[in-house]
Amino acid sequence: MKIILFFLLISCSIFGQEIGSVKNGKYSTKLLKKDHLFSWVYADVNSRIANVEKSFDFPNKETVYNMIIDGFEIKNNHQIIVQTDQDTIVKFEYKKIKGEVRLNINHNNLNSKIAGTSTSLNMEQLRTLFGKQA
Numbered sequence: 001m002k003i004i005l006f007f008l009l010i011s012c013s014i015f016g017q018e019i020g021s022v023k024n025g026k027y028s029t030k031l032l033k034k035d036h037l038f039s040w041v042y043a044d045v046n047s048r049i050a051n052v053e054k055s056f057d058f059p060n061k062e063t064v065y066n067m068i069i070d071g072f073e074i075k076n077n078h079q080i081i082v083q084t085d086q087d088t089i090v091k092f093e094y095k096k097i098k099g100e101v102r103l104n105i106n107h108n109n110l111n112s113k114i115a116g117t118s119t120s121l122n123m124e125q126l127r128t129l130f131g132k133q134a
Contacts, residue, residue, distance in 0.1 A: 027119035044116035054116040
């Protein structure tokens with residue numbers, strides 16, 4: 001029993017604390033907190049290999065949350081491009097689909113050449129992801 005508890009504690013400290021998660025079919029998105037950073041972890045919808053997770057980090061959860069939610073106020077298709085660190089660019093792409101504004105996130109790490117796209121999320125899913133249940 002002590003061994004199981006030890007491994008559970010180690011895995012929590014390595015991967016971070018989960019703030020929220022959402023699932024769209026076979027694609028999932030999670031928000032984790034590790035030390036002083038937040039990690040957006042998502043299954044890449046463009047990957048040919050099933051369940052390939054990619055991620056990007058940012059330092060302030062509330063700033064990113066407010067920016068994302070404010071983007072839903074603009075009803076036409078648009079995008080917001082943010083440089084989260086020296087090497088990573090994230091594009092928040094808002095599209096109106098069947099009368100509902102949805103968000104896709106495209107992330108590109110310029111050094112490692114890692115790029116990916118998250119599943120489409122609505123405002124309610126984003127609130128859940130950020131731990132903001134109504």
